[in-house]
Amino acid sequence: MKSPPAHLVEELSQLGYTLMRLLLTEAKEIFAQEGLSRLQAEVLKLVAEGINLPSRLAEHLEVQPSQISHLLASLEEAGLIERRLDPQDRRRVLLTLTENGVALQRRIEAAWHQVYGRRLSRLSPEELHAFRDVLRKLTEVDDA
Structure with a gap:
């Protein structure tokens, strides 16, 4: 498969980065209104998805285990998570x-969907489906 033109790669790279930066800025505002940092909010999301080991959280967030310990302590102190010994x-x-x-x-999660939904509302139904299809293709794991 032939590589796309360099100028197009550069433009798409800049646009993708700008979109993510805009979304993360809005998300951080939502998290701050709830008294959370971005990482604390991400921990809540991951635990809700079933990632229930501190070591796995560190892997997913690409942080040191000591940083996870501090995050968990703050969330536990706030009454948002519980730590229990594994019976197994x-x-x-x-x-x-x-x-x-x-x-x-x-x-x-509902607030995040509103933020992202506002951006997506700029697209027609056809563009939404095309955008979804392109994102699916770009996020596929290569078989290599």
């Missing part, structure tokens, strides 16, 4: 969202 392996800690954590994570 008492050396491991499992994470769960508390009732307040679930409610907060749902509010954040």
Whole structure:
């Protein structure tokens, strides 16, 4: 497959970066209104998705385990997560969202959908489907 022209790669790269920066800026504002940092909000999302080991959170967020420990301590102190010993392996800690954590994570997710939805509302139904199809293609894992 032939590579796209360099000028087009550059323009698409800049546009993609600008879109992500705009979305993250708006998301950070939402998180701040809820008293959370971006990483704290991401931890809530990942735990809600079933990533319940601190080591796996560190891998997903690409941070040091000590940073995860601080994030978890702050979320636990806020009453948003609980840490429990794994009944199968008492050396491991499992994470769960508390009732307040679930409610907060749902509010954040709904607000994020509104932010992203506002951007997407600029597209026609046909453009939305085309955009989805292009994103699916770009995010496919290569078989190599």
